[in-house]
Amino acid sequence: MLDIRNVKMEDLPELVLIENLCFTIEEAATKEAFEKRIQLISDSFFVAEVDGAVTGLVNGPVIETPFITDDLFSDIKENPAAGGHQSILGLAVSPNYQKRGVASALLAHLEKEASAKKRETLTLTCKENLIHFYENYGFINCGVSNSEHGGVIWYNMSKKLQ
Numbered sequence: 566m567l568d569i570r571n572v573k574m575e576d577l578p579e580l581v582l583i584e585n586l587c588f589t590i591e592e593a594a595t596k597e598a599f600e601k602r603i604q605l606i607s608d609s610f611f612v613a614e615v616d617g618a619v620t621g622l623v624n625g626p627v628i629e630t631p632f633i634t635d636d637l638f639s640d641i642k643e644n645p646a647a648g649g650h651q652s653i654l655g656l657a658v659s660p661n662y663q664k665r666g667v668a669s670a671l672l673a674h675l676e677k678e679a680s681a682k683k684r685e686t687l688t689l690t691c692k693e694n695l696i697h698f699y700e701n702y703g704f705i706n707c708g709v710s711n712s713e714h715g716g717v718i719w720y721n722m723s724k725k726l727q
Contacts, residue, residue: 592715
């Protein structure tokens with residue numbers, strides 16, 4: 566049974582583990598970044614659980630601009646009550662649970678929450694190999710991002726919510 570809920574500080578060890586299994590050391594969020602996100606944006610940070618075990622996560626702050634900027638990976642603030650753009654800084658699923666709909670469920674949950682709070686778009690950056698995955702969920706490829714995060718090429722992906 567898959568459950569999705571808001572993050573809690575007790576989830577931190579599992580979150581760091583999953584993040585490091587899914588991203589390179591240069592790309593992965595640090596323990597400190599996760600602590601800050603849990604404290605400041607738990608309203609847009611969700612975890613997936615299967616039988617009580619954390620299997621995936623999605624998180625990101627609400628931002629004023631339509632696309633993610635690299636400063637968000639280290640410097641975030643609390644989300645406004647309504648409006649703005651819901652960013653996705655991380656979507657990660659434990660390798661043992663990939664290809665089972667966990668990422669889809671996390672994306673759908675975040676979209677539902679963002680729509681309820683009148684966010685304008687969902688926005689994220691992804692590597693070229695994931696463009697098609699996100700296009701399947703209605704995201705539009707808006708071209709190469711200015712991001713230099715992790716030293717790789719990222720693509721801006723956006724989905725209108727209103």
